Amino acid sequence: MANETTKAEIKPVETVTVKVDGSRVEVPKTTPDWQGNPIPTTILQACKMVGKEIPHYCYHPKLPVAGNCRMCLVEVGMPAMGRDRKPILNQDGTPKIQKGVLPYDPSLPRGAIACATPVAPNMEIHTDSDNTKMMREGILESLLINHPLDCTICDQAGECKLQEYSMEHGQAKSQFVETKVSKPKQVDLGPRIMLDDERCVLCTRCIRFTRDVAHDDALGIVNRGSYNTIAAYPGSKFDNNYTLNTVDLCPVGALTSKDFRFQMRVWFMKETESICTSCSTGCNIKVGSRENKVYRYEPRDNDAVNASWMCDEGRLNYKWVHREDRLKECLIRNHNSESRSVEWVTIIQELSERLSKCEKGSVAILASARASNEELYLIKLLADHFEAITDCVPRKGEGDDFLVQSDKNPNSNGARAIGIAFSEMGIQIPEIDEGISEGRIKTLLSFGENITRVGMNDELLAKLDLLVVSDILGSHAADKADFLLPGCAHLEKRGSFVNEKGRVQKFMKAVEAPGKARPDWEWLRELVVHVTNEKPADTLPGLFNEMSANNAAFGGIQWKDLGSLGTDIKI
Amino acid sequence: MPKEFRLILKNADKPGYTPDIDCYMANGGYEALKKSIALKAKETDDGKTKTPQEQIRDEVMSSGLRGRGGAGFSCGLKWSFVDRRSGKPIYMICNADESEPGTFKDRQIIHKDPHQLVEGMIISAFANDVHLAYIYIRGEFPEGARILNKALDEAREKGFLGKDVLGTGYDLEIHVHRGAGAYICGEETGLIESLEGKRAYPRIKPPYFPAVLGLYMCPTIVNNVETLCAVGHIMNMGGSEYAKLGTPRNTGTRIVSLSGMVKKPGYYEIEVGKATIGELIFDDAFGGGLLEGRTLKAIIPGGSSAKVLKAGEKFQMKRPNKDGELESVEVDLLDLPYDFDSLMAAGTMSGSSAIIVMDDSVDIVEALANVSAFYAHESCGQCTPCREGSLWMSKALNRMTSGKGRKEDADYLTHIATNIQGRTICAFGEACSWPVLSFVKKFKDEFEARGAADEAAQLESNQKGAVNSAN
Amino acid sequence: MSLNIPQKLESEIEELITHYPEKRSASMMLLHALQEHFGYVSKESIEWIAKKLELKPINVHELVTFYPMFRQEPAGKYVVKVCRTLSCALGGSGKLHKHVCSKLGLDAENHGLQTSEDGKFSVEFVECLASCGTAPVIMCNNEFHEGVSQEKADTIINQCP
Amino acid sequence: MIIKRNPLTWFEKLYIPALIGGFKVTLSHFFKKKVTMQYPEEKWTVPEGYRGAPYLVKDEKDRTKCVSCQLCEFVCPPKAIKITPPGPEVNAERGNIEKEPEQFEINMLRCIFCGYCQEVCPEEAIFLQKDYSLTGESREEMIYDKTTLLELGGVKESNIKKWDKKAADAKAQQSH
Structure with a gap:
């Protein structure tokens, strides 16, 4: 389940004083609702502000309130x-408190649902009283x-709210002796979602998400009473591009991801904070991995970028990281196209020797807007040294009006800010083509792109004196390269991107790179040191800070300023 | 001598009386409407002006009319909560989803005297500046829906309804909306959801109080059929005259639905509180007594969701003595006046004023199993305690009635029911748990005896089985 | 979608939709109209209504499965509803239901809707029909019968043409 | 605390009585039944409840009881267990149990026969059985796979028939 966003601190104009478990606290009179509009602060929000968690299933800060699970019932006075x-005042002048009781049976509490009941002045909230506990147990x-x-077979086990609350608030034993209601299991809800109706607690988070957030009213409840089940219309598929968010939202194991189903138990997985690279939105993610294998992406809450959501396409776009055709060796090819596998020391040394012979202006660099700012900064140092012509390869696709951008490069704005690419990405590519064919450009460095895909055919490449390629996956260009340097996926290194809106966000290393592949910034720095005699910082945060200090766009922000949610720059 | 006092059903059973508008008008129909709509703005003593609408609302307030649907909430007060400053249209819905088992009063009004309802509705709508109103009639009344549609057409033809009612410039449209077999639509927010074309899931309160955020998130008034009919009579008689009917705080008349093991089951209109439960069951003017040779065992006084009352039960009631001071007196079940407050004091409710009589031939466990099966079937399943608990209780009772009871089942049922009441979105939680709680509490011996007998029988058959298999 | 809606029905439906400020409200009335016309609510009917009211089919499907009066399978020419709730049960509706079922060759233990072999009758044991004073009661299609003894039930069934 | 050491008495200082006592014990064993075994020619019969090597068991219907919950893998102190979950494919044959491990490996070189796996197993699918001496000629050979473990484990009947009861309940409800 996705973490629920901690609300940004709001400086309230008006406050209400309430008592939570005996201590007086002041809470703002209004708090943002799921759409950010101010509404009277609810008991649940007030308690959260003072660090008291009230258990709940149906409530989610990013969804409209339903109030149907009744888990958040608390005793109030x-x-x-x-x-x-x-x-009415007590003798000491304090207001007399009347506890909520059932009008027809004053021995029993009348609870209030914390998710929908606004706080009132001098209200007393009991998150831990016997009566509250009794209602939760019930x-x-x-x-x-x-x-x-x-x-034992449920993928949610380990991150299941029903398990957690049962341990925390439940009874060890139930009196139930009847036959359980059986409902459909293994329901194929859509191409990516499997539904188990028996596990469903009917909190309707999935319905509300797809109706009110994803605007695809595809799910509903069928039947009645105890036989209620979540369903899509018979014969139609729940297949919008945001379906997997319902898996995160589902507090139990009713909705499971087919991709993750029965792959790994969640308690084995390491979670790493990272960024989705499938488009320029830069959704914040958590990468779940175990023993260098990535099992899933989950969205990470960031109100400035993706709230609590991400698209299915981005979420499932991690498998290439483990592809068989990953480049794992450093290769040097002679003019007979015979290649030899060498160590990093050798390839950096030989490459720098070759490069130092290059004339200024005879070098072109095609970088990738999928590379990190730090890598692009180092590439820029090389480019400046050679007075090279540079650009990145544009990547366009379909966008929507929710999270998906049509620019599929995660770091286009970083490439622009650093000066590798220009407002129209790829505008220099024809120039480079022309330079090569006219013989002005003798050396081409390609980082992270298959240049044959942007029209550089064999004939053109044959005119080059030197072709240096660094990439992650094998390609035709990689086969032609005089020097081939294996690169790393973003999951295998640290770095930062600048997203569509100019938010600088960092990503952390989740898994080890295969074979000889190593974080690009490491060997790029070595190359820069050898070729230019400059000495860029030798740590990643150092590189970022150096880049930021030398680049007006970044305004001198420091690596540590990025935090886990990133920070905005002017673009 | 107690007897019926017919106000709402004054004409319904008269020989030759038909549901036509002409017949209704020949019997003084639509006079109250004409009177109400002709009211002029009036200056009050403190110099303010009261609009005709305010005057009608004042009359209803002073009549002391309490809702006839179940909760018995003051109608005037309910109208006073309506948000009239929102700038949004105000809607009115007549709740004709008569579904509480034991109740069949609205059916009589709709089938026999539909114009009375239409007139009451038009006055109420006028009083509340409503221009669009609905009659939500339960799906099982197809004939009622047809009759109402015809009545509305007739009223439209006569100019009582539609554009420019009676030339006053006031527009009102009323439509009939049919339910489709869901008890929960009797709950006003469930009804609103249903009318919006959704599953009848009651809304959470706060924030969705119908008077502020009702139908289409606009202020909405929901009133029972009988309540709206009473409004017509209030305008005819004047609020204070109407308040003289019945007893203080329990004014007017009520139609009591009497069913079960009595000689003359049926509907009887009484002045509220002017007949006791005993009279309603035994008096010849009403139920006429139990069947031959039977004794009274229990009654359910306000539709099946009301707590059961056991024959011979005694209640402590506050009664004014001859000096006018309140004094506690012991009252037998049969001497309980049939009104809102007395029944509430007796720990139950008059609900939809439906009395179900059970005599000594009734198996109390079977009766409760029947009621519980109804509530398990009718739970909408929106919120947890009721969704899971209602079927749980029904399953347990079903097990008990099929010979698999246990001694501890009485406590078991109480445990389940206690977990439901007061913790649900709507009052259905109470409706399904109260019968169980009260039946088990008052007839615990029967539940335990049945459980014990079943356990003994089970043990015996197990032993037999063991012997047989040993052989 | 092959749904043959006669012009008259369609114009009735158009009229019904005008009763409501929001189209969605008309869905139950439309379901009644189509069920009355076709005898049941088919998948095609659901989709037709959804299209008519600019809804998703699931919105209509939710209603059909919630409200027990809507049925998704065809029923007999005559649908006999026997009330099973308390007052009728006290008045002997259990026996009446069994009697009707055995008369029509149906499973007396089955409370759900079941149709006789010749397809003429369907019997259903339903919740309260709100005429508790005249228990037990049954409904035969839209006709209501009060105080139904087993003999009276036989007559009602036999009189169905 | 200081413990006082008593000096030996003169009788104790003789040592001979102690020697005689020792020989008495030794001598008595000449006449007792032998307890040593000629292992490996002779094999020890282990007592009931002995906890030897862990193997997987099947239920009475010949189904693998393990559902790949991986709790044993989690709890195993020497990390001897490695389970490969089945992945998303729906196996219709398994019915309502839905899940069984694709591969289940126990590295018997690592296993310390502690029994945590048996204790933690919610499905009663793994039991420490009587084998105590496992040998092999290579390390690979000592990693027992699912097939081996199931063969060695055999069938274990249990009173709790969770999945069968569930299937029966569901069927009963359908016919109702």
Whole structure:
């Protein structure tokens, strides 16, 4: 399940004083709702502000309130009102508190659902009283009577709210002796989603998400009462580009991702904070990996970028990292196209020797807007040394009006800010082509791109004296390269990107690179040192800070300023 | 001598009385509407002007009319909550989704005297500046829907409805909307959702109080059929005159639906509180007593969701003595006046004023199993305690009635029901748990005896089985 | 979608839609109209209504499965609904249901909708029909019968043409 | 605390009585039944409840009981267990159990027969059985795979028939 966003600190104009578990606290009178509009602060929000978590299933800060799970019922007391509509006071002048009880049975509490009940002045909230506990126990018992004992095979086990709350708030034993309701299992809801209706607690988060956030009203509840089940219309598929968010939202194991289904238990996985690279939105993600294998991406909350969501396409775009045709060796080819595998020391040395013979102006560099700012900075140092013509390869696709951008490069704005690419990405490529064919350009350095895809055919490449290629996956250009340097996927290194809106965000290393592949910034720095005699910083944060200091666009921000949510720059 | 007092059903059963508008008008119909709509703005003593609408609302307030649907909430007060400053249209819905088992009063009004409802509705709509109103009638009343549609057409033809009602410039349209077999549509927010074309899931309150955020998120008034009919009579008689009917705080008349094991089941209109439960069951003017040779066992006083009352039960009631001071007196079940407050004091409710009588031939466990099956079937399943608990109770009772009871089942049922009441979105939680709680509490011996007998029988058959297999 | 809606029905439906400020509200009335016309609510009907009211089919499907009066399978020419709730049960509706079922050769233990072999009758044990004073009661299509003894039930069934 | 050491008495200082005592014990064993075994020609019969090597078991219907929950893998102190989950393909044959491991490996060189796997198993699918002496000629040979483990484990009946009961309940509800 996705973490629920911690609300940004709001400096309230008006506050309300309430008592939470006996201590007086001031909370803002209004708090943003799921769309960011101010609404009267609810008990749940108020308690969260003072660090008291109230268990809940149906409530989600990014979805409209439903109030159906009743898990967040808490005992509340309100100031008693006299006949004159004024609060009755105790002898010491404090308002007299009347606890909520059932009008027909004052021995039982009348709970208030924390997710929808606004706080009122002098309200007393009991998140931990016996009555609150009793109500929670009752709800959990109800939820569990028809829930299957599937934890052993359920993918949600380990991150399941039903498991967690049962341990925390439930009873060890249920009195239930009847036959459980059986509902459809292994329901094929769509191409990426599998539904198990027996596990569903009918919180309707998935329905609300797809209706109100993804604007595809594809899910509903069919049947009635205890037999209620979540379903898509028979014969139609739940297949919009945001379906997998419902898996994160599902507090139990009812909705599971087909991609992740029965692949790995969640408690084995390491979580790494990273950025999705499938388009220029730069959705914040958590990478789940175990023993150098990536199992899943999950969105990470960032209100400035992707709220709590990400698209399915981006989420499932990680498998290439483990592809068989990953480049794993440093290769040097002689003019007979015979290649030899060498160590990094050798290739850097021989390459720098060759490069130092290059004349200024005879070098072209095609970098990638999928490279990190730090790498592009080092490439820029090389380019400046050779007075080289540079550009990046544009990548366009379809966008939507929610999260997906049509620019499929994650770092276009970084490439522009650093000066490798220009407002129209790829505008220099014809120039480079022309330079090569006219013999002005003798050396081509290509970083992270298959240049044959942008029209550089064999005939053109044959005119070059020197072709240096660094890439992650094998390609035709890689086969032609005089020097081939294996690169790293973003999951295998650290770095930063600048997204579509100019937010600088960093990504961390989740897995080790295969074979000889190593983080590009490391060998790029070695190359820069050898070729230019400059000494860029030798740590990644150092490189970032250096780049930022030398580049007006970044305004001197420091690596540590990025935090986990990034920071905005002017673009 | 207690007897019926017919106000709403004054004409319904008269020989030759038809649901036509002509017949209705020949019996004084639509006079209250004409009177109401002709009201002029009036200056009050403190110099403010009261619009005709405000005057009608004042009359309803002073009549003390309480909602006839179940909760018995003051109608005037309900109208006073309506948000009239939002700038949004105000809607009115007549709740004709009569679904509480035991109740069949609205059916009589709709089938026999539909114009009375139409007139009451037009006055109420006028009083609340409503221009679009609906009658939500339960799906099982296809004939009622047809009759109402015809009545509305007739009213439209006569100019009581539609554009420019009676030449006053006031527009009102009323449509009939049919339900399709869901008890939960009787809950006003469930009804609103249903009318919006959704599953009848009651809304959470706060924030969705119908008076502020009702139909299409606009202020909405939802009133029962009988309540709206009463409004017509209030305008005819004047609020204070109407308030003289019945007893203080329990004014007017009510139609009592009497069913179960009595000689003369049926509907009886009484002045509220002017007949006791005993009279309603035994008096010849009403139920006429139990069947031959039977004794009273229990009654459900306000539709099947009300807590059951056991024959011979005694209640402590506050009654004014001859000096006018309140004094506690013991009242037998049969001497309970049939009104809102007395039944509430007795720990139950008059609900939709439907009395179900059970005599000594009734198996109490079977009766509760029947009621529970109804509620398990009707739970909308939106919120957890009721969705899971209602079927759980029904399954347990079903097990008990099929010979697999246990001694601890009485406590088991109480445990389940306690977990539901007061924790749900709407009052259905109470509706499904109250019968269980009250039946089990008041007839615990029967539940335990049945469980014990089943356990003994089970043990015996197990032993037999063991002996047989040993042989 | 091959749904043959006669012009008259369609214009009735158009009229119904005008009763509501929001089209979606008309969905239940439309379901009633199509069920009355076709005898049941087919998948095609659901999709037709969804299109008519600018909804997703699931929005209509949700209603059909929630409200028990809508059926997704064809039923007999006459649908006999026997009330099973408390007052009728006290009045003997359990026996009445069994009687009707056995008369029509149906499973007396089955409370759900079941149709006789000749397809003429369907029997359903339903919740309260709101005429508890005249228990037990049954509905035969839109006709309502009060105080139904087993003999009266036989007559009602036998009189169905 | 200081423990006082008593000096030996003169009798104790003789040592001979102690020697005689020792020989008595030795001598008595000449006449007792022999307890040593000629291992490996002779094999020890292990007592009931002995905890030897862990193997996977099948239920009475010949189904692998393991559902690949990986709790044993998690709990295993020497990290001897490696489970490969089945992945997303739906195996219709397995019915309502849905899941069984694609591969289940125990590295018997690492296994310390601690029994945590048996204790943690929610499905009663892995049991420490009587084998205590496992040998092989290579390290690879000592990594027992699923097939081997199931063969060695055999069938274990259990009173708890969770999945069967579930299937029966579902069927009963359908016919109702």
